[in-house]
Every structure is written in structure tokens, then in C-alpha cells.
Amino acid sequence: MTTHLPYQISHVYLHESAKMPALNLQQGNYLVFWWKTIPLGDLYLEPGVTLSEADYFKKMGQAILPTLQQYAKSTSERNQNLQATQMLEKLKNPESWLPEALKRKPTEKIPKEVPVSVIICTRNRPGSLKQCLEAFQKMLCRPQEIIIIENARENDESEAVTRLYPNVKYYQEPIPGLSYARNTGIKKATCPIIAFTDDDVRIAENWVHQVWQTFQDPKTMAMTGLVIASELQSEAQLIFEKHWSFNRGYTDKIFDIEYFRKTIAKGPPVWNIGAGANMAFRKSIFEETGLFDERLGAGASGCNEDSEMWYRILKNGHTIHYNPRAIVFHEHRRELTALKKQIFSYMRGHAAAALIQQEQFRKAGYARHLSHTLLVAYSKAILKGFPQYQAQYCTLWVQIKGLIAGIVYYYQNRKKTELR
Template sequence: MKTHQPYRISHISLHEPVEMPELDHHQGNYLVFWWKTIPLGDLYLEPGTNTSTDEYYKAMGQAILPTLNHYAQNPAELKANYLATTSPDKLKNLQSWLPANLQITATEIIPEKVAVSVVVCTRNRAAHLKCCLTMLQNLTCRPAEIIVIDNAPTDESTREVVSAFSEVKYIREPRPGLDIARNTGVSNAKFPIVAFTDDDVSVHPLWTYQIWQTFEKPQVAAMTGLVIAAELATEAQYIFEKHWSFNRGYTDVKYDSDFFRKTLRKGPPVWNIGAGANMAFRREIFEEVGYFDELLDVGAAGCNGDSEMWYRILKAGHTIHYNPRAVAFHEHRKEIEGLKKQLFYYMRGYTAAALLQQQQLQQAGYAKQIFWVLPRHYLRLLRSGFPHYSYRYRTIAAEMLGVLSGLAYYIKNKRPNTKLSR
């Protein structure tokens, strides 16, 4: 079997003097391009790829052009100037042209603190939590409140970590379940915006500021942000990022009643909106559409409590904004066995959530997804992976078992439609 080569992640700032980075051709390279605090795009260079300078700048140009076009005041003028990205000397011309021609919000005065409650749900992961809290308290723009929900702990390690952070609120939630913990966080949040991140996530210094800015638009009821891989050292991490990535792209997306109506017949793909590791809500929306469904996510079905909540928000006619300037960095599971377990619960939760969403609105096409589209999808994977089932195909059995488990879980736990309250 071919040995998987790690990928080195490099973050490249295009507003600074740029030269082609030194690439280790014996391993893969994953390059993320930025303009100051704005992520623009990414590029994979496979192991063994000998990339010339001209090839590098051409590939970089293709990677970031959609985002620059998204921000450009005059896309036609951008296209004309964009031909200048095939060499480092010509890139300097583009660097001088971009600042005056991109509609990128630049705020010279960043508030020290904004009215956002950040909730971190955790369980027996003291080392991760300590790093997370240290990071949150050292952001350029800090949240007004940080709440740690200690979910069904078996020791006092979480409490001990939080005790070292005087401004962090500690709450013990004895009932196991991620959505139970999330709901406890919402119930105890004091501020009008409630943001969630995970204990194994680090966020950009302006993450809280970007969340706060997003909700300056009164029509926005919820938001998600960009999640970039923090490490691609193992095959499991690479498989996840390539086929299950939390990265939803580098341009803003508005999900609203039009999106919901146009996709209803096939089942709105709410799981594409973002990731629970980087999401936020107006606190008042929970009073209208209900709290997170405690049948879902870790401790129950396994996953999709976030996307099921987004489904209810859209069904109620509200808007969700994907803001790629609110950036988080996620550490994927390193081992294949860990990835198999994760994807089992992903598909278990996906199946249960889809059928719960179907139950809420019979016109939704989720039943067709589960009983027709998904079996055909896995049949194609089984055929294309035969006979070795390596790389992406190594997790197929776990995924299919997750679907069957999710179906059984739904049948056992389905209930009448009621508003989900605390």
C-alpha cells in the first residue's frame, strides 16, 4: 500500500512582499492565501509536484480570483488587472491596485470588547480547554462573556482549568449530550448574540469582531464562518478535509427564504451552511423557533443538531449569513479508526436529523434523500472502490452502518411535532 505523505500548511499574506514559498516536494503542500485579515482562497500541491514559478503564480491566481471578484468594486477592471499575477514582479502591480478597488470592510478602530456571549461545551479535555480559553481571552476584540459548559464530567479537571480564568463563567451540566450543553449555554447567556466554538478550535484574532459585525444587519438571525484545517499530517486528516471539510469557501453566502423555497422539494442542504465549531445566533431566535434538539449530536444521535436548528430558522423565514471573514482553525482526528467512528456518528445524526426535518414539513424531500439518493450514492462508492477500498473508501462501511443506525434511532425516538423548549 502506498504510504500517505503529510501536507504542510502555509499561510501566505499577499499584501506583503511575496515570493514563491519554498516547497518540500517530498510531501504535499496546502497553501492558504490572505489579504491582510481576509482569507482569499487555498491551493493543494500534491506530493512529488515540481512546480515552476510561472505555474505557481498561475495556480495561485486561479485560486483567489473568485474571491477577489466577489469583493471587487469593478469586476471587469479586476479581470484586466488580474492578468498581472503570473510572476512576482507583476504581482506588485496587483498589490498596489487592490486596496483601492476591493470592497473589503476595513475598520481602523476595533472595539476592545463586544456584546457577544461565547459558549464552549467540553468534557474531560482540560489541556485543550486551557489553550482555548487562553486564546479567547487574548483576541484583538474580546467577547463580553465566555461560558464553559462542563458536560457530564467524570472528574474536576474542567472546573480546575476554568478557575484560573477569573472572567470565565463555569457551569456544570450533569446530563450528557452536546445539544443539552448548548441549550444550557444559551439559557445562561446574558448578551444578545450567542456564539459557539469547540475546545479543539483556535480562532482568528478578529473572530468575535466579525461575528458582531455580521449581526449589525438586522435581518440576520444566525451565522456561520470559515473553518480551515489546522493540520494535515495524517491520512485521516487529509481524507476528512478533502471529502468532509468544514470549509465552505471564501465568499459570503446568504441563506434565506428563497434558498429554502427553491431547495425544499429535494430537501434543503442545511448541512452545507457551516459547522457547529464556528456558529452564532441572535439569542431571541431560540424563543421563536425553539432550542437545539436534544435527540441529536454527541450523547444522542451523534451529529446535526446545528444543521437541524438552521433548518428551523430558515423554515421560519429568517436569514443565515455565512461570513468567511470569521475564521476558525480546526484540528481534525489523526487516526483512521477515530475518523471511522466520527463518520459513523455523522451519518447516524444526518439520517435522524433529515427524517426529523421531513416530519416538520412533509413537502421537504429528505425521505427521498435517505431512501433513494443515499443508497445510490453508496452503491457507486462500493463499485468504484472495489476491490481494495483504500483511501476515501476505507470509511464506507462505517458510514453505511451510521445511516442504518440513524434510521433505527429515528424510529425509536420519533415524536409529535412540538416546539423545543427548555
């Protein structure tokens, strides 16, 4: 049996220093590159890997180039970025060219408060909730409204935490299920933009501002943001980050009706749009699409209530923007037993949501997607993982069980009313 080595996470802020960071050669290294508040890219270095200074800068240039190219407005600028990320002297002196490449002004005025309702659903986790609410007190730009929805609470500890913050509203949703809690939050929200995050994430200080900025484009009806791992100490955390990551990359992505049409035959992979721990909507979209399907989500099918909502938004012809500058940091589950339980829920919710989406639009290829996953993809994985089923293959059997459980769940619940 192989021994797992943890990964050291290093955030490299190029506006402070472009020097090669100290690497821990006794374990793996995960580097995230930044220019001030803009995440530029990341780099994995396996345990024991050593790099010369030249090799480090070469890999750094490759990691940040895609982000730089999205800001380029011409072929000439793209060529300049390509050349800069291949030149050692340029990479050692990023302040001489990166601000211009990123089209960032020296100062950007940030409002103190914006018309955003932040909804945080929680359940009997007062310690995590307090840490989360503390982060909002330090925001450069604060939301007009913070709403806590406690789902099927067992005691009053979380409510007591919210009393410490006069600007926080607290409500209860007695029916177990994350979708029930989120729908209650939507009904209570008063701002035109509604943002969701979880009580167990660490939020970047400019998160609210970035959420608000995303909706300055009138076409945008929903958004998701970047989720970065806060630690990679255990094998379970590394497996999740490398094979189930919430991180959707460092470049903006637009999902619209064209994306929907191009992917409909195989079933639009809406689960790739983002993560429920970092998402937001115009409140008005819920009047058109309806609220979250309460058959889905934690406490019901397991998950995918978020991606099913994104599916409805796209099906109705609207746009979703993935903005990597809206950032939260997520602590993945440390234990393999907890990871397996999580993956079972993911696959159960995935299958149930896929069939619900198929039901909404018969031309969607989700039934084909599920049968191919079960009969082809998992057959190949079983052979590849044989006989030890280690690393990413350690969750293979719970994935299969979860997918089958989700199909059964759908047929058992398809006639139920979606919403109260």
C-alpha cells in the first residue's frame, strides 16, 4: 500500500514578489499564482519533484498564460503575452508588464455596500457559522442583507451566534433538505441579487463586490465563482481536489443558449458550471423558472439542486457567467469514509437530477449519458483500478451504487410535487 504525502499549498502573490517560493520536498506542492486579488493559475508539483529556477518560471508562465489571453483584445496582445510568459526576465519582473496585460487600473473604486442578499444555509454548526459571519464583517464591500436559514435545527446555538451580528437576519426552515432551506431564503430576500455560500467556506474579502459586478451585465441571470481548496493534507482531500474539484479554472466562462443547443444531444453537463458553495442569481429569474426542486439537494436526493436550476435557466434562453475573481476557499472532507459518503450522495443526486432534466426536455440526452456511464465508463474504470482500487478508484463502488440509487430515487419520487 502506498503512503500518502500531504501537499503544501502556497499562494504566490506576484505583485509582492516573483521569487521562486520555498518548496517542501518532503511532500507535494500546490502553487496558486495571483496578481493582487486576481487568481491567475495554479501548478501541482508531485512529492519529491525539484525544479531549477528556469524550470519554475517556465511552468509559472504556462500556468498563467490562459488567464492573460482572455484579457487580450487583439492578436498582437496575445502574441505579446505569449512572448512575455516565455521570457525569464519578464517573468522575474511581472510589475513591468502584468498590470497592462490584465488591463487593471491602478485603483478601482469599490462601494461600501451593494444591493445583494447573501443566503447561508446551516444546520447545527455554530462554530463554522461564526467564522463565516466574521469574514463578512471584514469585507471591503458588504452585502445589504445577510440571511441565515437554519434547516431542521436541533438546538438554539446557531441562533445565538447570529444575535452577535445585528446586521444578520435569522430564520428557520423545519423541513429537512437543503432545497427547502434555500427556497425559504429566496422568499425572505429583499435585494435584486441573491448570493449563496456555505457556512464552512472561507470567503475572499472582495467576494461580494465581484458577485455584484458580475450582474452589471444585464444579460447575466446567474453566476458561479472560483472555489479553491483551503488544504490538501489528507488523501481524501487530494482525491477530491484532483478528481471531483469545485475549481472550474481561472478564466471567465459564459454558458448560454448556444452552449445548451450544442450539448443537448448528450445532455448539457451543467454540473461543470460551478458549485453551490459559490453561486448567485437575479431574484427575478425565480419568478420565471420556479424555485429549487425540493426532491434534489442534501437531505433529499443528495445534491445537484444547483445544477438542475442552471439547466432550467439555460433552457429558458438565459446566460450564466462563471467569474473566477469571485473566490471562496473550501475545506474538503479529511477522512476517506466521509469522502465516500459524499461521493455516493453526489452520484445519487446526479442521476436523479439528470432524469428530472430529461423529463423537462425530451431531446436532452441524459438517459443515454447515464447508461453510457454505467455500462461503458465504469466498466473501463473497474478494469483500470483492478485489483487494488486505490487513489481515485477507492470511491468507484460507491459511485456505481450512488448512480443506481439515484435512478431508483427518481422513479420513486417523479410523481411528487416539486415545490410546496
